[in-house]
Amino acid sequence: MSATPPSATIDSAASPDQLPAPLNDATPMFGAQVMSDGTTCFRLWAPSAPPSLALEIEGLAPIPLRPDATGWIHTRVDCPPGARYQYRLDTQRTVPDPASRRQADDVHGPSIVTASGGYAWSHPDWNGRPWEEAVVYEVHVGLADGYAGLQQRLPALAALGVTVVQLMPIADVSGQRNWGYDGVLPFAPNPRYGTPLQLKTLIDTAHGLGMSIMLDVVYNHFGPDGNYLALYAREFFRDDIQTPWGPAIDFRRPQVCRYFEENALYWLTEYRFDGLRLDAVHAIANPEWLPRLAHYVRSHIPASRHIHLVVENDDNRASLLRQGYDAQWNDDGHHVLHHLLTGETHGYYADYATEPTAMLARCLNTGFVYQGQPTLRDPARRRGEPTSGLPPTAFVLFLQNHDQVGNRAFGERLLTLANKRPAALRAAVALQLLTPQIPLIFMGEECGSVAPFLYFTDYRDPTLAQAVRDGRRREFDFGIRGQQPASQPLPDPNEAATYTASYPWVDTPDSTQWHEYYQALLAVRQHMIVPRLAGTHAEAAYVLGSSVVGAHWRMSDGARLSLYANLGDQDADSLQLEPPSDTAVLLFQSVAGACDALARACLPAACTVCLLEEAQ
Structure with missing residues (x-):
């Protein structure tokens, strides 16, 4: 049988460029839903499915399906949770449910009927933490030994001062290992990391420790292996816009919008994640959908819960941060700090090599460096929007993350790249963790890891695996991210050794010192x-000299927070600054005696000083 949910109908008279109106009903329209009467309702949007489309449930005869005029199939079957099912397209091809909640094996195999709930939360009254309290820790669940392994690390992270653990994407993906950004079943947690019960236990444990858990989600593309949507719903994609991953997803269609809106709500309700980080939203062809997504999520979550929505957006669309999103990853801040620490000017670092100290001051003062100005590499394009009125907490500041480390040819961390300037790196860490912007720590930073974070995959199709190798080689032949020594071959993304080499928690002689340094800084921040x-x-915020900046913020209680940083290798003398007042309290200095020097209008090389002057 088939039926048309009335809220999913496309108005044929509407312009295809007009985004459809929001759908407010939270009842799932995608996937297999276990009903109160013991039946399971199967829903699939398959507007271009072949006439042979059928639902196959293990142990039952195939059920022929015919989409209605708007492409929906809707049928109820007497089958319990745990039943395996798939959709047959023809005699040769079966596909999983694109909204599968759990897979029996890999992304190519049967889906499993999964009932919602089924877990007794130990902390059902947990409502999260305000965004201002966020200290984010980005982690790859696989490298942390799965959900259970990461759960064991939580007490140490809480003691360090982390308040938000952000998981790299866990949507099911082909193979045993992957960064997660090649997911093809956005509703299905990756079974290589553990069971759904173990994932909920991880989140529940974090809540018991006073920590939030956020999830990285990918709504701009699907991975290259295991995405079958185009075989029965080619309307899911546009035929007029191409992205680096293929045809753009068509967010002009209400069914497509609803698919991802349900996905966001699913993670926040079924698993009780405390927020989502949306990957590379600049690659979404219809960015006007993003405010709608934020509205949909927030209108279906109790206002008492602290739910955080964060974007990665190369376009620096500050307007999104006034339309339901809490913050954006501040790539500008990273790029200018990276240039100041390493001197690199290849790729996008070229846009930050002219007057970088002034750019750092702009970042500390107003968030983004680029707020509508052209870039060196693309002078015809004006990048970004003004950030006026946005609080510092609207920007997530980091020195490293999965992109900035892993998208280098050899995945080098800053400790490797700036190995001759450890004091400057320590000063940059102090700057990052003590500014009012929200800090993000990439797994391993806290222990001074020098292990690379490499790009890894596990594609069983040799043609696809070779295409990935060739693509990486082409990228680095042009020196886009990191320089490739001519005598050193690129790591093979598909080799298991590439994955194991990326394990970040390896003790070094300096591990304890780095851990204590991060812990001390985060204690200052917290208190x-x-x-x-x-x-x-x-x-x-202003330039005091070459690689020397000063910045001031007025806090909510009237106190004045001041930060002075010298990221250069030379002492700075005769600085044109107002000496700190007698009532200013030293919060932190990365070099002993730096505060006393500051009183003499001097700042030693490679140091950061942070002061707080109480309101009078």
Whole structure:
């Protein structure tokens, strides 16, 4: 049988460029839903399915399906949770449910009927933490030994000062190992990391420790292996816009919008994640959908819960941060700090090599460097929007993350790249963790890891595996991200050794010192900055000399937070600055005696000083 959910109908008179109106009903329209009467309702949008389309449930006769005029199939079957099912397209091809909640094996095999709930939460009253309290820790679940392995690490992360653990994508993906951004079944947690029960236990344990858990989700593309949507729903994709991953997803269609809206709500309700980080939203062909997504999520989550929505957006669309999103990853801040620490100017670092100290000051003062200006590499394009009125907490500041490390040819971390400037790196860490912007730590930073983070896959199709190798080689032949020594071959993404080499928690002689350094800085942040952070605004930031900046923020209680950083290798003398007042309290100095030098209008090389002056 088939039926048409009335809220999913496309108005044939509407312009294809007009985004459809929001759908407010939270009842799932995609996937297999276990009903109260013991039946299971199967829903699939398959507007271009072949006439032979059928639902195959293990142990039952095939059920022929015929989409209605708007492409929907809807049928109820007497089958219990745990039943395996798939959709048959023809005699040669079966496909999983694109909204599968769990796979029996890999992404090419049967899906499993899965009932919602089924877990007794130990902390059902947990409502999350305000965004101002966020100290984000980005982690790859596989490298952390799965959900159970990461669960064992949580107490140490809480003791370090982490308040938000952000999982790299866990949507099911082909093979045993992957970064996660090649997911093809967005509703199905990757079974290589453990069971859904173990994932819920991980999240529940974090809540018991006072920590939030966020999930990285990918709504701009599907991976290259295991995405079968085009075989029965080619309307899911546009035929007029191409992306690096193929045809763009068509967010002009209400069914497509609803698919991802349901996905966002699913992770936040079924698994009780505390927020989502949306990957590379600049690659979404219809960016006007993003405010709608935020509205949909927030209108279906109790206002008492602290749900955080964060974007990665190369376009620096500051307007999104006024339309339901809490923050954006501040790539500008990373790029200018990376250039100051390493001197690299290849690829996008070229856009930050001219007057980088002024760019750093702009970042500390107003968030983005580029707010509508052209870039060196693309002078015809004006990048970004003004950030006026946005709080510092609207920007996530980092020195490393999976992209900035892993998209280098050899995955080098900053400790390797700036190995001759350890004091400068320590000063940059202090700057990052003590500014009012939200800090993000990439797994391993806290212990001074020098292990690379490499790009890894596990494609069983040799043609696809070779295409990935060739693509990486072409990218680095042009020196886009990191220089490739001519005598050193690129690591093979498909080799298991590439994955194991990326394990980040390897003790070094300096591991304890780095851990104590991060812990001390985060303690200062937690006790002296976070309680004053809501309502904070920047007062000024300015260049004091080559690689030397000063910045001031007015905190919510009227106190003034001041930060001075010298990321150069030379002491800075005769600085044109107002000496700190007698009432200013030293919060942190990365070099002993730096605060005393500052009182003499000097700042030693490679150091950061942070002061707090209470309101009078």
